[in-house]
Amino acid sequence: MNRQRREPSTQYPRQNPWRFLRTALVTALALCLVLASIVYVLDPFYHYHKPWFGLPAVLTEKEYQVVGSLRHFDYDAVLAGSSVVENNDNSWFDKAFSCKTVKAVRSYGGIADLCWFLDEAFDHQDVKKVFFNLDPASLTQEPETTFKATGCPMYLYDSNPFNDISYLLNGTVLFEKIPYMLAQALSGYNENLSYNWADGKDFSQSGALSHYLRHKESVKAKPVKAYAQQNEGNIRLLTEMVKAHPDTEFFFFLPPYSELWWDNAQREGMTDVYLQGDREAVRALLSYSNVRVFDFQNEEQVVTNLNLYMDTVHFSPEINHWMVTQMAAGQYEVTKDNCSQVFEATEKLAKKTVPERMKALEKESALTYEQ
16 A cells, blocks of 8 residues: 655744743843843942942042942042042042042032032031032032033932933943943052043143133123122022031132133123122131131232143142142131231232233233134
């Protein structure tokens, strides 16, 4: 009997689509968990913990790292300020004032932002000392935080764990920030130089002048009270912070902006506004027993030496160090008894010394003007 031979089947067994989807989903979730774990463990922005495995804290991106460092690092002193304090070596303060310092910095030194940082510090550590760089221009800014308006990564600032996905599964963090952090840490990064940007910058008269575009004409001086509302709001933020922490010693210091900054202030009609803001802030702060104030604005040998600057306001690290040593020695301190003389000296420099020196630069054709 002849049997009909069957051809072998060429069809594959039917796949279960739900099993495939489950497998793919589990694989994807496992991969996400692995990647998130890597970010959590290495944590280049210190969002979850301070450095592990004996690695130094590599602090180079303040918008991403200041908040985490304030929440998780070990310290008892905070250096708060604008970009002009970033070139400080934290160990200068540690040695001069017997403390452990961490930086809380914001590029333009907005008082509301810096006070917000300090609130974070007070919430997480027993802060014994605060070194606060008080930029005169900051008193004229709105007394409101600017983190969200300037595009800061708010998932690192808030306390909502559900939006941390933006950090934990971030390709830039995984493939750029973590390798950079490890490379810096293994090459001997000095964590006391956090956010330092001085390397390679040109601190010289030619360098400073190249960054100053002078107004052709001066405008009418603005009324002294033109920014009264902003001044009052910012001073209120400072005094409320000081009052809320009577056991903390606050060192406020006014940095020495260059003569080019004062010339620009005069051309914009802002000299009296800045001077008045300084007076009001210092007098208000001196009414508290836990406050000391230091004013370096009228140190003529610094302000008029453009070789110490890279632009109108940013001075060399040597000036940062000099200010620390002077504060530790009690020099340039403003008190209730001498504040009037200090203010008069600054006003003289701004309104007499600087204009005279600008005339010399004009004769040398050293100034560049707006078109």
